[in-house]
Amino acid sequence: MLSSAYRQSSTPLDPQVLKDDPDNRLLARGPRHRLAAEMIRDNALAISGLLAPTMGGPPVRPYLPDNLYEDSGVQMTYKQSHGEALWRRSLYTFWKRTLPPPTMTIFDAPSREFCLTRRETTSTPMQSLAMMNAPEFVEAARALAERLIKAHPQDRTAQVTEAFRLVTSRNPRPGETAVLLKLLEEEQLHYSQAPQDAEALRQKNGEHPANLDLPGAEVAATTMVIRVLLGSEEALLKE
């Protein structure tokens, strides 16, 4: 990992390099691949500040869709964990081989019933639905929104810049900042006119308690911006 070949940028300055070696068989640029299922969730938890750093111990049971076990035919019930156990690394997520956690398998984690030397990396609408709607990601977006509003009160540019940097590991270009600010303003307008939706968004998605000292519409609007960022291709790639 310290080799210069590995440490090259995955987006070469000279576009000819991409043309000459589109599959990167000659290692003309750095590697670019989608994060593994576990990393996608862990990354969202880490940047939101929710990640519990506790190591070791028995597995934990984070969020699953309602009645997933009951409707699946495994004929068991799921006892979801609470508190810190919801926000530990995916390594500690309870793995039921007859019904693996769907946000893992949707992102190509294999069932673990056979050996696999290399995971698939697909791009499917199931992944889009999970990124946009699964409680762990909506909750992470909201927790990060609260953090950013506290850290940069009244400074929307600083909020979106920091959100972008946390998600992609680089600073946004001016055009990107403009896109995010425009979205933030629109969402702010939407949620200031629909305060009940703002409250639902921050209080009914995940068990991390909402910081009710912060203005609801602002938290909701920033959450929507981060939801977009978390789901963007760049957030899902290691490059």
Add this chain to the structure above:
Amino acid sequence: MTSASRPLNRRQMLARTALGMGGMAFADLLAEETGSARPLGTVRPGISGLPHFAPRAKRVICLFMSGGMTHLETFDHKPLLNERVGQELPDSFKKGRSVLLGMSGNQAKFPLVGSWIPFQQHGKSGAWLSDAFPHLATMADDMCFIKSMHSDAVNHDPAMTFMSTGAQLPGRPSMGAWLSYGLGSLNDNLPSFVVLITKGAVDQPLSTRLWDSGFLPTQNQGVQLRAAKDPVLFLSNPAGVSEANNRRAIRALQELQAQSDAPEAALQARLEQYEMAFRMQTSVPEVTDLTQEPETVKALYGPEVSTPGTFAANCLLARRLAQRGVRYIQLYQPGWDMHGNILRDFKGLSSRVDQPAAGLLQDLKNQGMLEDTLVVFTSEFGRTCYSQGRLRGTGSQMEYGREHHRDCFSSWLAGGGVKPGVSYGETDELGFGVAKDPVHVHDLHATMLHLLGIDHERFTFRFQGRDFRLTDVAGKVVTPVLA
């Protein structure tokens, strides 16, 4: 598999991502609905060279009676068992076995017992069905009974895994995944392999391995449509989020993409998946909304069709999915594991299965779909001709159970190039073993693939240095059942 870690060019990316569920033109969905059928695999192609020859069936609906459906109270008429109730299983039948399989090994006596439900012959073909299936009986001339099925596994999980994947050990791709991979998808608004499970049925557990893609690309794994608020997982918006939010999100993603210097193809693919995802928020509820069906059609499936998640509702949903180009639809009806009391457990279950299954055949027929839809009704194994434990009571009130039995069981096929109105294979006079024309699970798989235009010996996937097949190194096409 080989390109997993390499970036894809635009062509590859679009080809690969189109494999996933969900799909492009909403107009396609409407086109499917109005019946303007497309040629095989035109939305997302399968692998080159497939089908090997002209298929008779375009799609499969498999009605899986999980738990081990007794053949002796359903489709395999054994009057001798009724004459010999209480008599011991003759030693000649135990020949070559020191102990009988499964829990029978603990049993000292093996009292024969006949079906408490009478059998009649039906249709021009004179097929024998027990009186538990009055509706299916009216369809007898459309069905092809296989009385000589046999399996290698005697416990539920390996036997169901065997029937679903062609191997007892977990990890192989299921048949639906093989077909999705090989033949491609007919509709990208929906997965090519859908699983429907009767809600609340309690019996032997089911596992996602039964519809897993194993070592095939993960897009081919079966997707369970649940009778729940979200038929597809994470389909509905989170609390406090509306369609307007999603429209703005898509627009922002597009605008961010325009700014990015990442490879265009990958970005475009991701964006398209978002657009499909949001379209599915409309298309999936539309498919699963059975209230759109005319009353005359619903009536075919019986009174339970209006209750979401019942076998009846799932049968009708299966037809709707088949109509929209879903390649393989697998229904599970648990509850057949009747060790203790067939008298008590059987009737309620058979009546929940009978009319919906018959209704499905009739509906497919009415819609002109039966000829290219293969319907398979099977279980993972059969049950013993002797009682598990003692016989209790007498006559028609006799209580008895039956233990798992892999040496013979019954399945039936219909439509999709299968010869209608025939019975193939026979068990011996006690329904204990196959007497004539055995059909192994591998043979059934080979035959199903054949009907779909696939030579099971040439349909392989290289994994861990070996070419794998659904039928492993076995399987013979049962040509006498082909129309």
